[in-house]
Amino acid sequence: MITYADACRVINESRGEAVSVTTMTQTKYWNRVSSEPDLDVGIANAMSKASSVALGIALGDPGRPVLCLDSDGSLLMNFGSLATIAGLAPKNLYHFVFNNGIYAVTGGQPVPAPGVDYARAAEACGYRSAHRFDDIESLDTALPVILSNPGPVMIEIIVKGEPSTEGVDQTWESNARLPLQLRALRTRLTGSDDWGPGGPYI
Amino acid sequence: MHNLINGVLHPKNVVAQLVQHGVSHYVTLPDSETANMYEALLAEPSITIVPVAREGEAIPIAAGLFVAGKNPVISIQNAGLFEAGDALRGLGLGIGLPLVMFIGYRGHNRKGDTPDSAATFLEPYLHMWRVEYFVVESNDDLDRVPLAFDLARKTNQPVAVAIGTEYASEPAGASGPAQEEAGQ
Numbered sequence: 001m002i003t004y005a006d007a008c009r010v011i012n013e014s015r016g017e018a019v020s021v022t023t024m025t026q027t028k029y030w031n032r033v034s035s036e037p038d039l040d041v042g043i044a045n046a047m048s049k050a051s052s053v054a055l056g057i058a059l060g061d062p063g064r065p066v067l068c069l070d071s072d073g074s075l076l077m078n079f080g081s082l083a084t085i086a087g088l089a090p091k092n093l094y095h096f097v098f099n100n101g102i103y104a105v106t107g108g109q110p111v112p113a114p115g116v117d118y119a120r121a122a123e124a125c126g127y128r129s130a131h132r133f134d135d136i137e138s139l140d141t142a143l144p145v146i147l148s149n150p151g152p153v154m155i156e157i158i159v160k161g162e163p164s165t166e167g168v169d170q171t172w173e174s175n176a177r178l179p180l181q182l183r184a185l186r187t188r189l190t191g192s193d194d195w196g197p198g199g200p201y202i
Numbered sequence: 203m204h205n206l207i208n209g210v211l212h213p214k215n216v217v218a219q220l221v222q223h224g225v226s227h228y229v230t231l232p233d234s235e236t237a238n239m240y241e242a243l244l245a246e247p248s249i250t251i252v253p254v255a256r257e258g259e260a261i262p263i264a265a266g267l268f269v270a271g272k273n274p275v276i277s278i279q280n281a282g283l284f285e286a287g288d289a290l291r292g293l294g295l296g297i298g299l300p301l302v303m304f305i306g307y308r309g310h311n312r313k314g315d316t317p318d319s320a321a322t323f324l325e326p327y328l329h330m331w332r333v334e335y336f337v338v339e340s341n342d343d344l345d346r347v348p349l350a351f352d353l354a355r356k357t358n359q360p361v362a363v364a365i366g367t368e369y370a371s372e373p374a375g376a377s378g379p380a381q382e383e384a385g386q
């Protein structure tokens with residue numbers, strides 16, 4: 001079984017200038033190691049939609065790799081996105097799923113079906129390739145090769161669950177992070193700072 | 203039930219509006235009223251159709267496209283917009299996304315006593331989310347589409363265009379914006 005910290009460290013070592021779209025527990029660990037924070041988006045306050053946001057970015061900027069660091073509970077809420085991604089087949093999308101079998105941020109309750117094999121599900125939907133790892137050495141060895149091949153690719157990582165006891169961070173400041181990150185990312189990708197304030201947070 | 207809507211809505215006219223506003227991607231889950239729109243879009247090379255498996259994906263995908271510098275719209279039915287509520291909240295209204303949303307107004311008949319609850323709840327639902335909207339029922343209403351694009355851009359918020367009729371079929375071989383049919 002792999003820890004969040006190790007998985008995020010290994011992924012970041014191979015990311016290059018890829019965009020990252022993270023969600024849930026892995027966002028916390030990713031933020032500690034990310035080498036390109038202005039290419040990062042942490043999908044908070046919109047559970048389950050990381051894969052869809054990542055797909056949109058991948059379609060809009062097909063020359064740049066996009067890493068989606070999804071989780072099992074989130075993907076179960078947006079399972080149809082596997083078929084949507086497979087159908088559109090963006091070559092630059094790499095879909096990681098951190099599988100811990102629980103809803104960690106709400107205290108560790110089990111997901112409805114902890115035994116789902118997300119790699120096989122993605123492959124059945126039509127992803128170009130799918131991989132499943134439960135030890136960090138194998139992930140570390142395989143990842144550079146996986147990321148050098150075209151997507152869409154599913155990389156399922158069996159991680160050790162870390163049930164939270166802190167609850168979900170819901171302040172005005174924390175909820176403003178996502179819209180601010182998205183604006184910074186648009187500026188980085190387009191070279192134009194043209195997305196003004198809007199919505200309840202900025 | 204008698205339908206009080208007069209006139210027709212030609213999809214080529216709507217496509218022309220999308221082209222005029224530089225739309226790059228049309229994120230959609232087709233519905234019964236928009237089949238002819240889908241066909242018209244297939245003939246427009248400057249717009250990429252992005253099909254989704256469920257309506258809740260549409261706004262997040264559009265958000266990603268916009269972040270990457272593209273100019274998407276979405277097209278889903280009113281029933282699908284209800285399903286997409288949390289996506290609208292978190293990744294439309296919450297991030298301040300300037301997005302025009304074409305919403306199929308299934309069941310709309312102008313009488314108000316429609317048996318289709320998808321129509322009954324659409325406008326109250328948009329009011330609840332504080333989403334501004336325009337209703338388009340025929341070619342005569344198409345001047346409302348530019349208003350929607352302008353409002354979305356000025357406010358950095360999603361704006362809806364409720365399509366209150368089934369898109370008409372285009373005559374075979376027709377090209378360019380369609381004219382109102384006599385007697386409709």
